[in-house]
Amino acid sequence: MEFVQPRSLPEALAVKAERPEAVPIAGGTDVMVELNFDRRRPEVVLDLTRVPELGSWERSDGGVRVGAGVTYARMVTELAGDLPGLAIAARTVGSPQIRNRGTIGGNLGSASPAGDCHPPLLAVGAEVEVASASGGSRRIPADSFFAGPKQSALEPEELICAVHLPAATGPQQFAKVGTRNAMVIAVCSFALALDPSQRRVGTGIGSAGPTPLRAGGAESFLQEELTSTGRWESRRPLGETVVGRFGELVAGAARPIDDVRGTAAYRVHALGVLARRTLTWAWDRYRTGRS
Numbered sequence: 001m002e003f004v005q006p007r008s009l010p011e012a013l014a015v016k017a018e019r020p021e022a023v024p025i026a027g028g029t030d031v032m033v034e035l036n037f038d039r040r041r042p043e044v045v046l047d048l049t050r051v052p053e054l055g056s057w058e059r060s061d062g063g064v065r066v067g068a069g070v071t072y073a074r075m076v077t078e079l080a081g082d083l084p085g086l087a088i089a090a091r092t093v094g095s096p097q098i099r100n101r102g103t104i105g106g107n108l109g110s111a112s113p114a115g116d117c118h119p120p121l122l123a124v125g126a127e128v129e130v131a132s133a134s135g136g137s138r139r140i141p142a143d144s145f146f147a148g149p150k151q152s153a154l155e156p157e158e159l160i161c162a163v164h165l166p167a168a169t170g171p172q173q174f175a176k177v178g179t180r181n182a183m184v185i186a187v188c189s190f191a192l193a194l195d196p197s198q199r200r201v202g203t204g205i206g207s208a209g210p211t212p213l214r215a216g217g218a219e220s221f222l223q224e225e226l227t228s229t230g231r232w233e234s235r236r237p238l239g240e241t242v243v244g245r246f247g248e249l250v251a252g253a254a255r256p257i258d259d260v261r262g263t264a265a266y267r268v269h270a271l272g273v274l275a276r277r278t279l280t281w282a283w284d285r286y287r288t289g290r291s
């Protein structure tokens, strides 16, 4: 096995152009599991940990550009103010060791329907910036990035460079059900983003479909409800009917299967609960002016 260690992004992209079969490695928390279990024997491994362009984040145009190599630990400590939904999700990932190594780019690269970054990215309408040596860079909306279980829109010569997210103008939440409290793949998860500046509601469902999903019907319902009743301005309580209907619409958007972690029926039920719970938390914060 050849181990290539580029020192810059152009160098890394040149390697990927020449050897599209090269397997990128960032934190290695997915790749090393595959190698250890002999599920993968790549001829070339492309180490991205020494590519400085991937390891930073910056604010630009009311948003944040998060480099693919930014770890969960940094999302928690550095990005909770601008990107609260992503930071809450990052806090639920693995253990301190996994959060210190695992990256947002690696989560996207694996494209697991259960990846914890994905629901918050869908909820805020994030874009994934990818690049290749010959094609330059392009941005893929998060909801077009996931093509199937562990499949993405990334071309063989491309690398994930960054993720672009708008800075939060309202409350964001994320909640996940696991078979225990930590070190667990989600049985199902849900992210919610309320954006009062755009009068927008965003959602993301994890681990309850072949890809992470948005609950479009639930988004339109709540947007319409908040706008037509003037609640964005009045911040009046939502009431159980609205919260309950939102939960039903989120549960109805799931496309889960039965597997070792849970049944499809349980996932649908649990998603309704997570949707009601996160909406209640988020609206309480909004009402009390804490975001």
Ligand SMILES: Cc1cc2nc3c(=O)[nH]c(=O)nc-3n(C[C@H](O)[C@H](O)[C@H](O)COP(=O)(O)OP(=O)(O)OC[C@H]3O[C@@H](n4cnc5c(N)ncnc54)[C@H](O)[C@@H]3O)c2cc1C
Pocket: 023, 024, 025, 026, 027, 028, 029, 030, 031, 032, 033, 048, 068, 069, 092, 093, 094, 095, 098, 101, 102, 103, 104, 105, 106, 107, 108, 109, 110, 114, 115, 116, 117, 158, 159, 160, 161, 183, 184, 185, 186
């Ligand atoms: C014990 C344990 C617990 C875990 N818990 C969770 C959890 O709670 N939630 C969760 O979502 N995940 C969890 N994971 C999975 C893993 O930690 C995450 O998916 C993590 O984000 C992977 O990031 P990484 O940097 O380690 O990726 P790597 O393992 O380095 O790479 C993952 C994939 O992405 C590709 N890749 C990496 N960077 C790029 C790039 N810049 N461009 C293109 N492709 C790239 C790689 O080729 C590979 O296919 C866990 C893993 C372990 C071992």
